[in-house]
Amino acid sequence: xxxxxxxxxxAEQALRESELKLREIIETVPGLLWSNDPDxxxxxxxxxxLDYGGMPSQEVLRRSWExxxxxxxxxESIEAFYYAIQTGTSFQGVxxxxxxxxxxxWHHSRCEPLYDREGRIVQWxxxxxxxxxxxxxxxxLRESEHKLRRIVETVPSMLWSTxxxxxxxxxxxxxxxxxxxxxxxxxxxxxxEFLHPEDFPETARAFFHAIQTxxxxxxxxxxxxxxxQYRWHHARGEPLRDRDGKIVQWxxxxxxxxxxxxxxxxLRSTQAKLARASxxxxxxxxxxxxxxxxxxxxxxxxxxxxxxxxxxxxxKPNVERATAxxxxxxxxxxxxxxIIQRIRALFKQTALAMSLLQINEVIDEVRRLxxxxxxxxxxxPEFDLAPALPRVLADRIQIQQVLxxxxxxxSEALENVDDQAKRLIVRSRSTNASIVVEVCDYGxxxxxxxxxxxxxxxxxxxxxxxxxxxxxxIIQAHGGEISARDNKPQGTVLSFTLPARSEAGHASxx
Numbered sequence: 001x002x003x004x005x006x007x008x009x010x011a012e013q014a015l016r017e018s019e020l021k022l023r024e025i026i027e028t029v030p031g032l033l034w035s036n037d038p039d040x041x042x043x044x045x046x047x048x049x050l051d052y053g054g055m056p057s058q059e060v061l062r063r064s065w066e067x068x069x070x071x072x073x074x075x076e077s078i079e080a081f082y083y084a085i086q087t088g089t090s091f092q093g094v095x096x097x098x099x100x101x102x103x104x105x106w107h108h109s110r111c112e113p114l115y116d117r118e119g120r121i122v123q124w125x126x127x128x129x130x131x132x133x134x135x136x137x138x139x140x141l142r143e144s145e146h147k148l149r150r151i152v153e154t155v156p157s158m159l160w161s162t163x164x165x166x167x168x169x170x171x172x173x174x175x176x177x178x179x180x181x182x183x184x185x186x187x188x189x190x191x192x193e194f195l196h197p198e199d200f201p202e203t204a205r206a207f208f209h210a211i212q213t214x215x216x217x218x219x220x221x222x223x224x225x226x227x228x229q230y231r232w233h234h235a236r237g238e239p240l241r242d243r244d245g246k247i248v249q250w251x252x253x254x255x256x257x258x259x260x261x262x263x264x265x266x267l268r269s270t271q272a273k274l275a276r277a278s279x280x281x282x283x284x285x286x287x288x289x290x291x292x293x294x295x296x297x298x299x300x301x302x303x304x305x306x307x308x309x310x311x312x313x314x315x316k317p318n319v320e321r322a323t324a325x326x327x328x329x330x331x332x333x334x335x336x337x338x339i340i341q342r343i344r345a346l347f348k349q350t351a352l353a354m355s356l357l358q359i360n361e362v363i364d365e366v367r368r369l370x371x372x373x374x375x376x377x378x379x380x381p382e383f384d385l386a387p388a389l390p391r392v393l394a395d396r397i398q399i400q401q402v403l404x405x406x407x408x409x410x411s412e413a414l415e416n417v418d419d420q421a422k423r424l425i426v427r428s429r430s431t432n433a434s435i436v437v438e439v440c441d442y443g444x445x446x447x448x449x450x451x452x453x454x455x456x457x458x459x460x461x462x463x464x465x466x467x468x469x470x471x472x473x474i475i476q477a478h479g480g481e482i483s484a485r486d487n488k489p490q491g492t493v494l495s496f497t498l499p500a501r502s503e504a505g506h507a508s509x510x
Contacts, residue, residue, distance in 0.1 A: 030201045032128040034105070036123045040085040051253070054100025068467040070096035081111070087111055088121055094135075097128065104131035158233070158254040164247045165213040175254075196222035198232050205325075212245055214239055222435065223254065231258035243442030294340075297332035299372065304328040335369060340396055346490075356391040356501060357399065359428055359435050367426075378420070379411055384427040390500035392435050394478050399498075402471045402482075405492045406439040413443030413492060434480070434497040443492040446484060453482065471496070 033046040053068060069077050074096035077224070084091035091111040096104035111126035151284040153363035168186045177184065179194055194202055199221035208218035222230035310324035311318040363385060374381055392399075407426065414422040425440040433502035453472040466486075475482040475496045482496040 005071050029128070032124045034128070036111075036124040036126070038085075038123070040082060040124065045457070052097070052099055068097040072096075077109075084111065084448075085124070086503040105130055106135035107131060145264070149449055157249050160252045160254070162237075162252070163241075164211075164249070166250070169240060169249070169328065176374075178225055179224070193470045194223055196224065198222075201447065203235075210239075211250070212239060217250075217252065220257070222277070231256055232261040233257060294336055297335040297460040298371070300332035301329050301336070304332065337366075353395050353397070354393050357396055359389055359392055359399075359437060359498070360385045362396060362399050363403060363426060363428060363437070366407065366425070369400075370404060370407055372422070373448065374407075375410055377415065378413060379424050381407070382425045383422065386427075387429050389428060389435055392478075392498040393501040394498060398474045399478075402474050402496065403437070403439075405468060405471045406496075409494060410439050410441035410443070410492070413445070415443075417443055430500060433487045433500050435500050436495060436497050438493055438495040440487050440493045441489065442489075444491060445486060446492050453484070468494075 030048075032049040032052060034042060034049060035044045037043050054444070055067070062234075063160055066074065066078075077095045079092050080093050081091050083089075090113075092109070094106065094108050097107045098104050108131045109126060109128040111124050113121040114123040114125060116122045152193075155172070158175045158178065158454060160168060161170045162168050167188075168191065169185065171186060179185075181194070187192070192204075195203055203219045203221045207217055216239075217235070219235045221235065222231050222234060222337040224230050233253040233254045235252060235259045237250050238252060239247040241248040242248050304325040308322045308329070311322040311325065363383065367381065367383065371381075403426075407424070410418045410424050416425065420442075422440045423440075425438075427436075427438040427440070429436050453468045468482075472482050475498070478498055480496055480498040482494075485493050485495075486492045
């Protein structure tokens, strides 16, 4: 008997320890634990639930779940719970439960039945776990995704994404509306039908090069609208990489640039028309200039021929003077031939006939060509030419053209000078490995020297404003510079530079 009492005590002690451990577990589980009788009426809650609700145990049991569940969630929760009670199935739900301070927090609740040996439900046990932080994060994420989706769908451009292999994964509504197609139509290279046939090869090359190399994608092409019209778009794509640098997605943007493209084409067409008009104006100016230049040697030829006839028609022909007149005819005829050659070279766009020149000799040749014109205008040009200048590598005829343009420009600036001598000075000198030529007049001057070489800028009433512009093109083609500045005390200085060359330097170019 004594042994039986001892064993009973030990069993009771073990049961108390087991109950204590179970209670410790119940009270330390990070959740709200509760139990109900077979009819669903509460009969126990753990301390964590009492603390959360802020009420004594009896009040919690008496007021039941209605005390804790948010009014908006109560009806759905209670219906689901009593459905489980009636059917003997598990209960599971998500609802907001009121905390002691009045705040409602989201909880996930589960309830399972306990059966006896005969299969009857003798108790229900439930657990409610706080998921408020996760729920809020989920709602924020959902709201963020919703905002992002609204942005994607309202951005005034076409947005798309593809898998790492380039297969489309998403296109925004704007693309669907624009093309009248669905995502399925773009799969398996179906987007080929979306592009203008002429633009597809280059677009495909650029796109698959980006896919293979991971480099950003960019292309300009025409995309077919639902009504069949093609419009120009500028497309760009960038890869999204994971932490290891592996591409996980491509994101792209296509922007309609059709209006700008059409404006660009119209501008290009207008520029082409302007270029043709400029060319025509330039030819007209050159023609006038060349006609004037040809007139000089032709007038000289006629005058020399008349003189020759005079010297030979007398009773005693003066052969010496006739011979001199014939030499002048030959000289002027050669000058005219050079001008004709220059015209042919200009319109054939032949290469420059470069040779080593003494700039003073070129100036003297121009002086002879234009001397009579200057004399008729009452201008006696002065020549201040530095001796022994280095040679320049240049096209003789074109440099002559520049000098004629500059001297003629200076002479025209002196046309309205009546109260003093009409001075025009031509200088040459060398400096900093360059040859400098200056044409100085003491005329009315230029209102804006910086614009003097702009095409179609002219201060002359009937001038076309291309003579100095052509001169600038010629000098720049020779590696030199041309400029205009005010002369002191009045007038303008037009000057240009050419690189000085040596015989050895010339030989090294050939």
